[in-house]
Amino acid sequence: MRFCPFAQRTRLVLAHKNIPHETVNVHLxxxxxxxxxxLERNPLGLVPVLEKDGKIVYESVVCNEYLEAMYPEKKLLPSDPFELAQQKMLQERLGKMTGPAMKYRMSGGSEETFSELQNFMKLPEEVLGKQGNFFAGDNVGMIDYNLWPFFERVETYTVIFNREILPKDKFPRLRAYIERMMSLPAVKECYTTPEQMLEFGKSSEGGNPNYDLGLKE
Ligand SMILES: N[C@@H](CCC(=O)N[C@@H](CS)C(=O)NCC(=O)O)C(=O)O
Known part of the structure; x- marks a missing residue:
């Protein structure tokens, strides 16, 4: 499903590692x-699902770790066990941004939820101060690709509600990070414009999501 942030995680890793693949989209x-x-491939009925040589893998984090193990070139995870654990813990913490982000979106952009979201975003801003260029350190890593779909959507809300969530004066590191991520080929390849995201969101609210939006005949 082309607008799913979890499927996007796996598409990002496929793109980063240049793994030849076929994409099969599904209406949910x-x-x-x-x-x-x-459903035969994933009884949970969720995307993404990977299939290789008759073996099925689902759940985005599991899919991405499977890809990392099967295609070790262009490594995305650290080999040091403690560093790995730290990155996974950080991903859990930062991934919590979906809570305040969803609340903001659902409230139609209320003042209270705007502040709540901005307050949360102080955490990734602070973390970047310690980590450097990426949440994984000097180079892009799995944590960056796993979190990116959420950042991409937070940026969309800026367009939807015409109010910047991450202005450069308050979030200089996050702004630079977003630009750095946007310049990566994998991110470009899997990018959905805020306008398309907005249009897809509107079609979903009506109960009939336009999964084919933007696809050529
Ligand atoms: N924990 C799952 C979540 C995946 C997920 O929620 N995917 C959504 C689309 S964004 C889905 O397939 N939903 C099926 C449905 O709504 O019935 C993962 O990380 O892969």
Whole structure:
């Protein structure tokens, strides 16, 4: 599903590692119309799902770790066990941005939820001060690709509500980080414009998401 942040995580890793693959998109609504071939591969009925040589892997984090193990070139995870644990813990903490981000979106951009979201974003801003260029350190890592879909969506809210969430004066490191990420080929390849995201969101609210939006015939 082309607008799913979790599927995007895995698409980012496939793109980063230049792994040849075929993408099969799936309509997730109506729920009861999910195709059998999909439910047979993932009984949870969630994207992403990977299939290689008849082996099935689902859950975005599991998919990405599987890809890292199967395609070790252009490494995304540290080999030091403690460093790995630290990055995973950080990903859990920063991933919590989805809570305040969703609240902001659902409230229609209320003042209270705007402050809550901005307050949360002080955490990644502070972390970048210690980590350097990326949350993984000097180079882009798995944590960056796993979190990126959420940052991309927070940027979308700036367009939807016409109010900057991460202004340069308050969030200089995050702004530079977002630019750095946006310059990566994998991020460019998997990017959805705020306008498309907005249009997809509107179609979803009506209960009939336009999963094919932007696709050429
Ligand atoms: N924990 C899962 C979450 C995946 C997920 O929630 N995917 C959504 C699309 S963004 C989905 O497939 N939803 C199915 C549905 O809404 O029925 C992962 O990380 O892969």
């Amino acid at each position: 609504r109506p729920v009861e119309a999910k195709p059998n071939w999909f």
